[in-house]
Amino acid sequence: MHNTQHSLPDIPMRQFKRLSDGCRALAEGKLDYRLPDEGRDELAQNFNSMANAIQRRIDELQHSTERLKRSEERYALSIHGANDGFWDWEVPDDRGHFSPRFCEMLGYPVDASVSDTSPLEAPTTFFTTRLHPDETTTFRTRMIEHLKGITPQFMLEHRVRHEDGGYRWIMTRGVAQRNTQGRALRMAGSISDIHLRKRVEQQLHHDAMHDIVTGLPNQPLFIEHLQHALAQRERDLHFRFAVLALNLERFHLVNDSYSHAAGDHLLHQVAEHLGRSLRGGDILARLSADHFAILLHDLSSNSEALEIARRLLELPAFTVLGSRQILHIQCRIGVAMSDDGGNAETLLRNADNALQSARNDTSSPVQIFQSSMHDIVLNRLTLETDLRNALAEKTLSVAYQPIIRLFDSGIASFEALARWQHPEQGYIPPNVFIPLAESLNLVHELGMLVLNRACLDIKEWIRQAGADRVRPVSVNLSAHQLSRPDLASELLDTITSHGLPPELLRFEVTESLFTRSGGPATETLQKLRETRIAVLIDDFGTGYSALSYLHALPCDILKLDGSFVNSITADSRLRAIVRHSIDLAHDLDMAVVAEGIESTVQSNLLRSIGCDFGQGYLFSKPVPADEICQMLLAQNKARKTGAG
Numbered sequence: 214m215h216n217t218q219h220s221l222p223d224i225p226m227r228q229f230k231r232l233s234d235g236c237r238a239l240a241e242g243k244l245d246y247r248l249p250d251e252g253r254d255e256l257a258q259n260f261n262s263m264a265n266a267i268q269r270r271i272d273e274l275q276h277s278t279e280r281l282k283r284s285e286e287r288y289a290l291s292i293h294g295a296n297d298g299f300w301d302w303e304v305p306d307d308r309g310h311f312s313p314r315f316c317e318m319l320g321y322p323v324d325a326s327v328s329d330t331s332p333l334e335a336p337t338t339f340f341t342t343r344l345h346p347d348e349t350t351t352f353r354t355r356m357i358e359h360l361k362g363i364t365p366q367f368m369l370e371h372r373v374r375h376e377d378g379g380y381r382w383i384m385t386r387g388v389a390q391r392n393t394q395g396r397a398l399r400m401a402g403s404i405s406d407i408h409l410r411k412r413v414e415q416q417l418h419h420d421a422m423h424d425i426v427t428g429l430p431n432q433p434l435f436i437e438h439l440q441h442a443l444a445q446r447e448r449d450l451h452f453r454f455a456v457l458a459l460n461l462e463r464f465h466l467v468n469d470s471y472s473h474a475a476g477d478h479l480l481h482q483v484a485e486h487l488g489r490s491l492r493g494g495d496i497l498a499r500l501s502a503d504h505f506a507i508l509l510h511d512l513s514s515n516s517e518a519l520e521i522a523r524r525l526l527e528l529p530a531f532t533v534l535g536s537r538q539i540l541h542i543q544c545r546i547g548v549a550m551s552d553d554g555g556n557a558e559t560l561l562r563n564a565d566n567a568l569q570s571a572r573n574d575t576s577s578p579v580q581i582f583q584s585s586m587h588d589i590v591l592n593r594l595t596l597e598t599d600l601r602n603a604l605a606e607k608t609l610s611v612a613y614q615p616i617i618r619l620f621d622s623g624i625a626s627f628e629a630l631a632r633w634q635h636p637e638q639g640y641i642p643p644n645v646f647i648p649l650a651e652s653l654n655l656v657h658e659l660g661m662l663v664l665n666r667a668c669l670d671i672k673e674w675i676r677q678a679g680a681d682r683v684r685p686v687s688v689n690l691s692a693h694q695l696s697r698p699d700l701a702s703e704l705l706d707t708i709t710s711h712g713l714p715p716e717l718l719r720f721e722v723t724e725s726l727f728t729r730s731g732g733p734a735t736e737t738l739q740k741l742r743e744t745r746i747a748v749l750i751d752d753f754g755t756g757y758s759a760l761s762y763l764h765a766l767p768c769d770i771l772k773l774d775g776s777f778v779n780s781i782t783a784d785s786r787l788r789a790i791v792r793h794s795i796d797l798a799h800d801l802d803m804a805v806v807a808e809g810i811e812s813t814v815q816s817n818l819l820r821s822i823g824c825d826f827g828q829g830y831l832f833s834k835p836v837p838a839d840e841i842c843q844m845l846l847a848q849n850k851a852r853k854t855g856a857g
């Protein structure tokens with residue numbers, strides 16, 4: 214409609230000829246040119262309407278020239294104001310036009326003398342030779358796809374080399390203009406600076422994939438590495454790799470006895486040491502607290518993995534943050550080989566299962582995964598649920614084992630020992646369920662259950678046998694419990710809430726707890742002793758404590774581990790050590806109990822070297838509370854008849 218309104222009128226050729234002759238005559242100054250009479254009116258009419266149409270066209274052209282000028286100004290202004298760089302590419306003769314901002318983004322200073330809207334003209338290699346090698350192929354492929362008309366627009370986030378030599382992240386967009394055959398003749402678009410956003414994204418991605426304490430890859434990233442290794446193995450069946458799961462022994466003691474900062478510092482040192490011990494290309498990750506994982510690439514044999522694992526066991530001495538203390542930390546390692554099959558998660562789980570078995574088997578700190586370990590782990594999972602239920606329903610029971618005065622065989626005290634009769638699996642020994650409770654953070658709950666049960670049983674013995682016949686009961690405390698800052702008052706409150714005098718209860722702690730003097734464990738035990746509660750050091754001789762710092766142990770009674778008792782009859786040197794330990798304990802006002810006495814030979818020998826008390830199957834196995842009551846009554850009768 215627009216066109217028909219402004220188009221010139223349709224004039225017959227004959228008249229048009231005359232009209233143009235007339236116009237030329239006028240133009241040449243032949244002003245006497247006259248129009249012929251014939252058709253004059255019609256011609257004048259046409260001339261008129263043509264003049265009008267020409268005027269309209271002139272108006273319109275003026276108008277659109279103005280509009281174009283305004284629009285060009287606007288365009289120049291927006292290019293100048295926009296943060297993006299613009300480019301325009303004449304495809305057939307590869308002529309590129311790059312806006313000043315475009316050039317500035319690549320590190321060229323904007324020349325103030327040049328109008329800042331005038332573009333630089335150059336072949337596109339000006340830009341394409343600056344692409345980052347990692348993205349050059351993608352850039353080319355996407356560009357060809359778009360030029361061929363496969364994609365509606367070109368768009369790519371990529372890096373370009375800046376004049377300062379570094380790379381910057383940009384987003385390039387563009388759309389091609391095509392001829393009627395669909396051939397791209399021209400393409401134009403922009404580049405946006407996305408460097409900052411990309412860096413933040415990369416940082417976030419890095420943080421999400423790495424452990425903050427050590428800077429090592431975390432579990433999700435480790436799994437990604439495993440997936441790559443598995444993909445490589447699929448392409449090349451000779452490619453063999455191994456997954457190692459590594460755990461530090463008793464790391465929690467560092468956290469509990471020193472501080473979390475000291476724990477973190479230790480983890481950092483361990484990570485650095487392990488990193489240095491690995492070959493280039495191997496991957497070290499920290500999965501959780503003291504749990505590391507290692508991917509050993511390209512192994513020649515399974516035994517190579519074992520050799521490396523054994524080498525990793527040899528950890529150097531580490532320093533404690535803010536102290537001159539030196540720590541000798543040990544670790545355990547589980548190994549899973551790529552031949553075991555399965556996906557990344559399965560391989561890691563296999564290594565963890567092998568680690569679990571290395572932790573349970575004290576003889577071998579490195580274990581290779583075997584499929585039977587999977588069943589063991591499944592069984593452990595069932596046991597975990599059952600133990601939770603047993604604790605919640607209080608179906609765990611307590612047995613008591615008498616501790617005998619060796620010089621007159623009288624009962625001196627009892628040890629309370631937790632007992633678990635599993636509904637399907639029968640008797641489960643404490644050596645199985647106590648570590649399980651520790652790993653599930655349930656050992657304090659278990660300890661409190663035993664203490665409450667013991668208090669109730671003591672009250673019952675007092676009721677039946679009388680207070681003067683009742684003997685103290687010692688309850689075992691796990692190292693995990695001793696890291697609780699308010700443990701002493703919690704224990705004391707429990708005892709007094711039953712209305713019992715504190716001296717009727719005692720607590721046993723293992724000597725391995727005292728890797729150094731001081732710390733929260735020592736404080737707790739001191740507080741207990743101040744309230745007349747005796748402290749016993751359990752399994753003495755098996756841990757790290759040395760006779761040289763026996764004096765620093767806050768305890769009243771030493772319990773010599775059963776393993777000594779077993780060998781002292783045959784080993785005279787060991788006998789000498791035990792005798793000296795007993796003498797030293799006496800000098801320090803401590804009494805000594807020998808555990809695990811099974812024969813009269815052992816009992817007599819221990820008595821002869823000065824041991825005060827004995828505990829073992831020779832005297833009695835651990836028995837239920839009502840049998841203890843009978844024992845107390847019998848003991849009393851025996852005394853009365855003079856046979857004790």
Ligand code: C2E
Pocket residue numbers: 614629630631642643644647659660663689690691721751752775808809810811828829830831835
């Ligand atoms: P423990 O505290 O050293 O307890 C002594 C262990 O030696 C008991 O094993 C006892 O039954 C066993 N025993 C006693 N006399 C003999 C003997 O003549 N020969 C032999 N071979 N063994 C003897 P049990 O009851 O299996 O307990 C094992 C360990 O489990 C305990 O060692 C203790 O560390 C832990 N435990 C038991 N009950 C508890 C508890 O309530 N809390 C905590 N935290 N640990 C507990």
Ligand code: MG
Pocket residue numbers: 628689721751
């Ligand atoms: Mg004990």
Ligand code: MG
Pocket residue numbers: 751752772774808
């Ligand atoms: Mg013991």
